[in-house]
Amino acid sequence: MRIPILLFWAIIALSANDTVHKFAKSEDCKACHSSIYDEFYGSMHANSTPQKDPIHNAVWRDHPQNKKAERYGCGKCHTPGADDLDKMLTKGKKALPDQQNETHQAGISCAYCHRIESIELHSTPSNTNIIAKEEKKYFATLKEHVDSPYHAIETEGNAHMQNGNVCIGCHSHKRNKWGLNVCSTNIDNEMDGTNCVSCHMPKVDGSVSEFKDTKVHAFHGFAGSHSNSEMLEKYVDLLVQKSDKDFTVTIDNHTTHALLLHPLRLAVLKVSVTRDGKTIQLKDEEFARVIGKDGKPAMPWVADTTLKDTMIQANEKRDVKYDYVIEKGDSVEVILGYYLVNPQVIKSLKLQDEKIATDFHEFKKQLFTF
Ligand code: HEC
Ligand code: HEC
Ligand code: HEC
Ligand code: HEC
Ligand code: HEC
Known part of the structure; x- marks a missing residue:
C-alpha cells in the first residue's frame, strides 16, 4: 500500500515529538533488586547505544543523519530516556548520542520500561510509548508484594506488562521513509498462551528483591540472539x-x-x-x-x-x-x-x-x- 505523501508527513509530525521525562538511574535499583540488575546490566537493553553496541554503531556511522552531524532519530527506541529526546526527534534540531551524557548511556533503563503506561499505535514510522508522569511509581505484575521504601508500585492498569504489549512500542515495526518495513515482529502479540514476556523473560531462580525472599523472578537478561x-x-x-x-x-x-x-x-x-x-x-x-x-x-x-x-x-x-x-x-x-x-x-x-x-x-x- 502506498501512503499519500502529505498524510505521510502528517503522521511523522504527530509521532515525532516525544516529550522528555526524568528517569531514576538503573544503578539506583541495584541495592534492592540485585539479581534483576545483574541480568539487565548484560542485556542489549542496557547496551543499546552506539558507544556500547558495535553493530548498532557500525550502521549509525553510515547513516545520513550522522554524516551530516544532525540528530539521532534512533533515540526513540535506542536511548528513549535521553534528556534531549525531543530534539533527537525533531527535524532541523541538533542532538547526537553522547558518551558523557548519562541519560543517553542508560539505554532502555529499568525506570523507562516500568513507566510505560500505554502504547500509541502508528503504522508509520513506528509506535510510540506513553510514559506515566509520576517519576517513582512503577507498573508491576506480582499479585502479592511488600511495600518499597524507594518507590510506589502501580498494580492497576498493568495488563500490558504481562501480555507483552509493553514491548510493542519499540518492537512491533519500523517503517523507513519509503514505507518499507525494515524490521518487524509482525505478530498478533498473544498466541497459544505465549507472548514476548513469557518467552523472553521466563521465571528463573533468585529473589525479586532483597526485602522478601521469593524463589523466582522474571529473567531480565532478555534472552535473544546476542545472549542467553x-x-x-x-x-x-x-x-x-x-x-x-x-x-x-x-x-x-x-x-x-x-x-x-x-x-x-x-x-x-x-x-x-x-x-x-x-x-x-x-x-x-x-x-x-x-x-x-x-x-x-x-x-x-x-x-x-x-x-x-x-x-x-x-x-x-x-x-x-x-x-x-x-x-x-x-x-x-x-x-x-x-x-x-x-x-x-x-x-x-x-x-x-x-x-x-x-x-x-x-x-x-x-x-x-x-
Ligand atoms: C522503532 C524503534 C527503533 C528505532 C527508531 C530504531 N531502532 Fe534499531 N532496533 C530496534 C529494535 C527493537 C532492535 C532489536 C531488533 C532485533 O534484534 O531483531 C534494533 C536493533 C538494531 C540493530 C541491530 C543491533 C545489533 O546489535 O545486532 C541495528 C544495527 C539498529 N537497530 C540500527 C538502528 C539505527 C541506525 C537507527 C536509527 C537510524 C535505529 N536502529 C532506529 C528498534 C528501533
Ligand atoms: C530501597 C529498596 C528498593 C529500591 C532502591 C528499588 N526497589 Fe523496587 N521494590 C522494592 C521492594 C521491597 C519491592 C517489593 C518486592 C516484593 O514484594 O517481593 C519492590 C518492587 C518493585 C517492582 C514491582 C514488583 C511487583 O510486581 O510487585 C518493580 C517494578 C520495581 N520494584 C522496580 C524498581 C526499579 C525500576 C527501581 C530502580 C529505579 C527500584 N525498584 C528500586 C524495593 C526497592
Ligand atoms: C524503548 C524501546 C524498547 C522497549 C520498550 C523494549 N525493547 Fe527490546 N530492544 C530494544 C532495542 C533498541 C533493542 C536492540 C538493542 C541493540 O541491539 O543495540 C532491543 C533488543 C531486544 C532483544 C534482543 C536481545 C538480543 O540478545 O539480541 C530482545 C529479546 C528484546 N529486546 C525483548 C524485549 C521485550 C520482551 C520487551 C518487553 C518486555 C522489550 N524488548 C521492550 C528496544 C526496546
Ligand atoms: C524492556 C522492559 C523492562 C526493563 C528494561 C526492565 N523491566 Fe522489570 N519487568 C518488565 C516486565 C514486562 C515485567 C513483568 C514480568 C512478568 O510479569 O512476568 C518486569 C518485572 C519486574 C519486577 C517484578 C519481578 C517479577 O518476577 O515479576 C521487578 C522487581 C522489576 N521488573 C524490576 C526491574 C529492574 C530493577 C530493572 C532494571 C535493572 C528492570 N526491571 C528493567 C520489563 C522491564
Ligand atoms: C514462543 C516464544 C516466543 C515469543 C512469543 C516471542 N519470541 Fe522473540 N524469539 C523467540 C526465539 C526462539 C527467537 C530466536 C532465537 C534467538 O534470537 O536467540 C527469538 C528472537 C527474538 C529477537 C531477536 C531477533 C534478531 O533478529 O536478533 C527479538 C528482538 C525478539 N525475539 C523479540 C520478541 C518480541 C518483542 C516478542 C513479542 C512481540 C517476541 N519476541 C515473542 C521466541 C519467542
Whole structure:
C-alpha cells in the first residue's frame, strides 16, 4: 500500500515529538533488586547505544543523519530516556548520542520500561510509548508484594506488562521513509498462551528483591540472539527423516515471529554425516531477509523493497532436502545457528574485528543416529 505523501508527513509530525521525562538511574535499583540488575546490566537493553553496541554503531556511522552531524532519530527506541529526546526527534534540531551524557548511556533503563503506561499505535514510522508522569511509581505484575521504601508500585492498569504489549512500542515495526518495513515482529502479540514476556523473560531462580525472599523472578537478561539464546532453544524443533533416495531435515519453528527479525542477520543450517568414523560436511543452507533498491541489497534508509525472504517464518515448518542416502549406523549432526551480521556485509560495515559480529552462534545442535 502506498501512503499519500502529505498524510505521510502528517503522521511523522504527530509521532515525532516525544516529550522528555526524568528517569531514576538503573544503578539506583541495584541495592534492592540485585539479581534483576545483574541480568539487565548484560542485556542489549542496557547496551543499546552506539558507544556500547558495535553493530548498532557500525550502521549509525553510515547513516545520513550522522554524516551530516544532525540528530539521532534512533533515540526513540535506542536511548528513549535521553534528556534531549525531543530534539533527537525533531527535524532541523541538533542532538547526537553522547558518551558523557548519562541519560543517553542508560539505554532502555529499568525506570523507562516500568513507566510505560500505554502504547500509541502508528503504522508509520513506528509506535510510540506513553510514559506515566509520576517519576517513582512503577507498573508491576506480582499479585502479592511488600511495600518499597524507594518507590510506589502501580498494580492497576498493568495488563500490558504481562501480555507483552509493553514491548510493542519499540518492537512491533519500523517503517523507513519509503514505507518499507525494515524490521518487524509482525505478530498478533498473544498466541497459544505465549507472548514476548513469557518467552523472553521466563521465571528463573533468585529473589525479586532483597526485602522478601521469593524463589523466582522474571529473567531480565532478555534472552535473544546476542545472549542467553539457549533459553529459547525449546521453541524450535529439529527432525531428520530418511528415505531410500535422500533425507530431509525439518526446522519446526513454534515461535510467533520469524526466527530472526533484523535484516542484518543470516541463519545457517549446517549438516554433517558420520559413517565408520569419517565425517562428511554437506552443503550449508542459508536463511535471510534481504532488503534493497533497484535489485541490489541496500542500507535500511535506502532500501525500498524486500529482494528476497527465505527466513523461517512464524510457526513455519521448513523442510530441507539432502541428496544423500543414509545407511544403518550413520549419525547425522544438525546445527541451526546464525551470524548477527551477514558475512557479506561485514567488510563494508568495517566490523571484521568485532567478534560478536563475525562469530557463528550455535543456536541448537542435535545428533540423530540411524
Ligand atoms: C522503532 C524503534 C527503533 C528505532 C527508531 C530504531 N531502532 Fe534499531 N532496533 C530496534 C529494535 C527493537 C532492535 C532489536 C531488533 C532485533 O534484534 O531483531 C534494533 C536493533 C538494531 C540493530 C541491530 C543491533 C545489533 O546489535 O545486532 C541495528 C544495527 C539498529 N537497530 C540500527 C538502528 C539505527 C541506525 C537507527 C536509527 C537510524 C535505529 N536502529 C532506529 C528498534 C528501533
Ligand atoms: C530501597 C529498596 C528498593 C529500591 C532502591 C528499588 N526497589 Fe523496587 N521494590 C522494592 C521492594 C521491597 C519491592 C517489593 C518486592 C516484593 O514484594 O517481593 C519492590 C518492587 C518493585 C517492582 C514491582 C514488583 C511487583 O510486581 O510487585 C518493580 C517494578 C520495581 N520494584 C522496580 C524498581 C526499579 C525500576 C527501581 C530502580 C529505579 C527500584 N525498584 C528500586 C524495593 C526497592
Ligand atoms: C524503548 C524501546 C524498547 C522497549 C520498550 C523494549 N525493547 Fe527490546 N530492544 C530494544 C532495542 C533498541 C533493542 C536492540 C538493542 C541493540 O541491539 O543495540 C532491543 C533488543 C531486544 C532483544 C534482543 C536481545 C538480543 O540478545 O539480541 C530482545 C529479546 C528484546 N529486546 C525483548 C524485549 C521485550 C520482551 C520487551 C518487553 C518486555 C522489550 N524488548 C521492550 C528496544 C526496546
Ligand atoms: C524492556 C522492559 C523492562 C526493563 C528494561 C526492565 N523491566 Fe522489570 N519487568 C518488565 C516486565 C514486562 C515485567 C513483568 C514480568 C512478568 O510479569 O512476568 C518486569 C518485572 C519486574 C519486577 C517484578 C519481578 C517479577 O518476577 O515479576 C521487578 C522487581 C522489576 N521488573 C524490576 C526491574 C529492574 C530493577 C530493572 C532494571 C535493572 C528492570 N526491571 C528493567 C520489563 C522491564
Ligand atoms: C514462543 C516464544 C516466543 C515469543 C512469543 C516471542 N519470541 Fe522473540 N524469539 C523467540 C526465539 C526462539 C527467537 C530466536 C532465537 C534467538 O534470537 O536467540 C527469538 C528472537 C527474538 C529477537 C531477536 C531477533 C534478531 O533478529 O536478533 C527479538 C528482538 C525478539 N525475539 C523479540 C520478541 C518480541 C518483542 C516478542 C513479542 C512481540 C517476541 N519476541 C515473542 C521466541 C519467542
